Amino acid sequence: MSGLVNALVIVAVVVLVIVRQFRARPIGTDRRWWIVPVILAVVALREPGILDAHHRTESVLLLAAELLIGLATGAGWAWTTRVWVEPDGVVWTKSTTSSVVVWIIGIALRVGLFALGATIGVHQDSxxxxxxxxxxxxxxxxxxxxxxxxxxxxxxxxxxxGDAMPGSARKERV
Incomplete structure (x- = not known):
């Protein structure tokens, strides 16, 4: 995929995820919650331009920092999300204003990384x-x-x- 298509996919996923997470919604504990992230990772890893061939070390360091920021943002977002159980036993989630702060910090750090990469001349792909x-x-x-x-x-x-049945009664002898 081209960089423009990747950028559009990123924006669409972020908007969809953020809009959905700020509404209270039930969470199924038996769902395959890992499918969307795995699909995104496969799409990202298929692209040859994930590392800059001319600045391999710097590119790897920037990618590692990007992944660490992503992991920290995901953890912060999860721990600032409200989770509760309704009387019927259904678990519900809703992101909070603290979750917004986590997103803003994560985006600011990513912009800073992009600026750092641009300053040192590393080509950064989406x-x-x-x-x-x-x-x-x-x-x-x-x-x-x-x-x-x-x-x-x-x-x-x-x-x-037979678990609910009473044990066998002994006959009494007369």
Missing amino acids: SALLLALAATLLVRSGILMWRAQSLTPGVAPATAY
């Missing part, structure tokens, strides 16, 4: 940003699933046929 977004979503979803599962009661063991 694939690095897409990979960091995948890391953000993966960490956030994983922590939210863990938090949601810790709030739901454990699964009761399944009963077998």
